[in-house]
Amino acid sequence: MSVEKRDDEDDRTIGELFYYMVDELVDITFNHSLQILVEAMFESVKEIFQPTEEQMERFTNAFISRFPKHMQEAISPSLAA
Template structure:
């Protein structure tokens, strides 16, 4: 019983919902959402650094997607090819 009381005093997870609300992390995002965020940021960086045109970006995206494994190509064609 002493060990239980000590744990209650030291381990915040024993506080029930208070711990959950205090340690709640950011909402999980899906793989395709995170991949889309990364690619959008990369494309914005390409515009800023290399001053490319929209057509060049589309060509880059097509080449990039074609070099990826098939399962990633399917995710990207559904979510990010409208970028540019």
């Protein structure tokens, strides 16, 4: 009990600060983070290289086919098409 009391009252301890910070951070799933990265990369390719739709489709298929199976499944059907 004395440890708990010290954690709650002593300014030198973090106390519940860690838990407040964890609650503030939203968890991002693997699928969502992968989606963000892939979309950012595709948009960069489109902007810099200005490929045709056919080239972009070929690039997308070649890129995704190199992912491990679990990563391929994590990408939304709109990108995996």
